[in-house]
Amino acid sequence: MKFPDGFLWGAATASYQIEGSSLADGAGPSIWYRFSHTPGNVVEGHTGDIACDHYRRWREDLALMKELGLKAYRFSVSWPRVLPEGKGRVNEKGLGFYERLVEGLGEAGIEPMVTIYHWDLPASLQDRGGWANREVVGWFSDYASLLFKRLGDRVRLWITLNEPWVTAHLGYATGVHAPGMRDIFAAFRAVHHQLLAHAEAVRAMRAEGRGEIGIAVNLGPQHPASPSEEDVRAAERWDTYLNRLFLDPLFLGEYPGSILETFGWALPKGWEKDTVKIKEPGDFVGVNYYTRAVVAHDPRDPFLRARQVRQEAPHTEMGWEVYPDGLYEVLTWLRDRYGGPRMYITENGAAFSDRLEDEEVKDEARVDYLREHFLRAGRAMEEGVDLRGYMVWSLMDNFEWTFGYTKRFGLVYVDYETQKRVVKESGRWYSNVIASGEI
Numbered sequence: 006m007k008f009p010d011g012f013l014w015g016a017a018t019a020s021y022q023i024e025g026s027s028l029a030d031g032a033g034p035s036i037w038y039r040f041s042h043t044p045g046n047v048v049e050g051h052t053g054d055i056a057c058d059h060y061r062r063w064r065e066d067l068a069l070m071k072e073l074g075l076k077a078y079r080f081s082v083s084w085p086r087v088l089p090e091g092k093g094r095v096n097e098k099g100l101g102f103y104e105r106l107v108e109g110l111g112e113a114g115i116e117p118m119v120t121i122y123h124w125d126l127p128a129s130l131q132d133r134g135g136w137a138n139r140e141v142v143g144w145f146s147d148y149a150s151l152l153f154k155r156l157g158d159r160v161r162l163w164i165t166l167n168e169p170w171v172t173a174h175l176g177y178a179t180g181v182h183a184p185g186m187r188d189i190f191a192a193f194r195a196v197h198h199q200l201l202a203h204a205e206a207v208r209a210m211r212a213e214g215r216g217e218i219g220i221a222v223n224l225g226p227q228h229p230a231s232p233s234e235e236d237v238r239a240a241e242r243w244d245t246y247l248n249r250l251f252l253d254p255l256f257l258g259e260y261p262g263s264i265l266e267t268f269g270w271a272l273p274k275g276w277e278k279d280t281v282k283i284k285e286p287g288d289f290v291g292v293n294y295y296t297r298a299v300v301a302h303d304p305r306d307p308f309l310r311a312r313q314v315r316q317e318a319p320h321t322e323m324g325w326e327v328y329p330d331g332l333y334e335v336l337t338w339l340r341d342r343y344g345g346p347r348m349y350i351t352e353n354g355a356a357f358s359d360r361l362e363d364e365e366v367k368d369e370a371r372v373d374y375l376r377e378h379f380l381r382a383g384r385a386m387e388e389g390v391d392l393r394g395y396m397v398w399s400l401m402d403n404f405e406w407t408f409g410y411t412k413r414f415g416l417v418y419v420d421y422e423t424q425k426r427v428v429k430e431s432g433r434w435y436s437n438v439i440a441s442g443e444i
C-alpha cells in the first residue's frame with residue numbers, strides 16, 4: 006500500500022510523561038506532580054520528576070527524530086512551566102524551552118504539532134476548582150493565545166486538548182487520574198468547560214489568522230457482547246458516552262439525548278445557552294485509537310450498567326485487545342457522522358514487555374501492531390477518509406500515568422538508569438515506512 010506524498014508521518018509524546026525537571030527554572034507544580042507525589046496513586050510510587058530527562062536531553066532526542074526520518078513531532082507544552090500560577094506572570098525560561106525546541110524542529114525539517122493541554126494543569130488552578138470552574142475557559146484561552154503569539158510563526162498544527170473524556174472521566178468521576186476526584190457534578194462541569202475552552206481557543210487562533218487547530222479525542226468501537234437487546238443497549242450507552250460526548254456538541258451543537266437523560270442534571274446550570282458557542286470543531290479531528298471494547302449489560306455496574314467482556318484475542322501489556330479493524334471503523338464512522346472532517350491520527354501504538362538484549366530490542370509484536378493499523382488507515386483513505394497524518398504513540402518509552410515506568414510504548418527504548426536511548430526494531434521498521442511511503 007502506498008501513502009500519498011506529504012502524508013505526515015510522526016511520533017507523539019506529552020510534557021509530563023517525558024520532560025522531568027518538573028520544577029526547574031521557575032516552573033510551577035502541576036496536578037500530575039501533586040498526584041504522583043501522593044502515596045498510593047501511581048505504581049511503585051513513580052513520579053515524573055526525572056522521566057526521560059527530555060527537558061535537558063532534548064537535543065539528543067531531536068537527533069533521534071532526525072535519524073528516524075520523522076516528518077512531524079507531536080509534543081505538549083507544560084502549562085505551569087510557561088505560567089507557573091496558571092495565569093498572569095509568564096515564566097520566560099519555561100517558554101524559552103519550547104521556543105528552542107520548535108526552532109530545532111524547524112532546522113531539522115520536522116513539522117511540530119503542539120498540544121496545548123495534555124493533562125498537566127497548573128496546581129494553583131486546581132485549587133480554584135480546575136476544569137470544574139467555569140473561569141478555566143478564560144484561563145485556557147489566555148494561555149493558548151500566549152502560545153499562538155509566541156510560537157505561531159513557526160507552528161502550523163495545534164491541538165487544544167488531549168482526550169477531554171479521560172480528563173473528565175478518570176480525573177473527576179472515577180479519580181484514577183489527577184486531580185483524583187470522584188464527583189459526577191465536577192466531571193460534567195469538566196466536560197462542559199473543556200468544550201467551551203476548546204471553542205474559545207479555536208476562535209483565538211482564528212483571530213491570529215494562521216495555522217490549523219483541532220482537538221484530540223480517544224475513540225473506540227463499543228461492540229455488544231451478544232445480539233440481545235440488553236447488550237446492544239449497553240454497548241450503545243458506552244458508545245455514546247465515549248465517542249459522542251464531545252464530538253456531537255462540537256459538530257452538531259448538541260449533547261446526545263441519552264447523555265442528557267442519564268447525566269443532564271450534572272451539567273452546570275444554564276448549559277443550554279452555551280451550545281451555540283460550543284459548535285466549533287476547529288479545522289481537524291485528532292484521533293487517538295488503541296482498542297475497542299466488547300460490552301455486556303450488567304445491572305450491578307453503578308455507572309452505565311455495563312461491563313467489558315475480555316475476548317479470546319491478542320492483547321497488549323495494557324490488557325487492551327489488538328483490534329486494527331477498529332481504527333478503520335472509527336475513521337469511517339467519523340467521516341459519515343460528522344460530514345467528512347479532516348483528520349490526523351494523533352495517537353496509536355502499543356505497550357509490550359520489551360527487553361534490551363545485546364543493545365537490541367526485538368519488538369516484532371509492535372511492528373505487527375503498527376503495520377496492521379497503518380493498513381486500516383490506508384484503506385479508510387482509499388474510501389474517502391480525509392486523513393493527513395499519523396502520530397505513533399510514542400517516540401520513546403515514558404511515564405505511563407498511573408502505571409509509571411512499567412509500560413513501554415516507545416519506538417525508542419529508554420534505559421531509565423542511564424537515560425540511554427536505543428532505537429527498537431519497530432523504530433527502524435517505521436523509519437523505512439516513512440522513507441518509502443509504502444507498506
Ligand code: FCB
Pocket residue numbers: 019022167168171223293352398405406414
Ligand atoms: C493516551 C494518552 C497518552 C498515553 C497513551 C498510552 O490515553 O493520551 O498520554 O498515555 O494513552
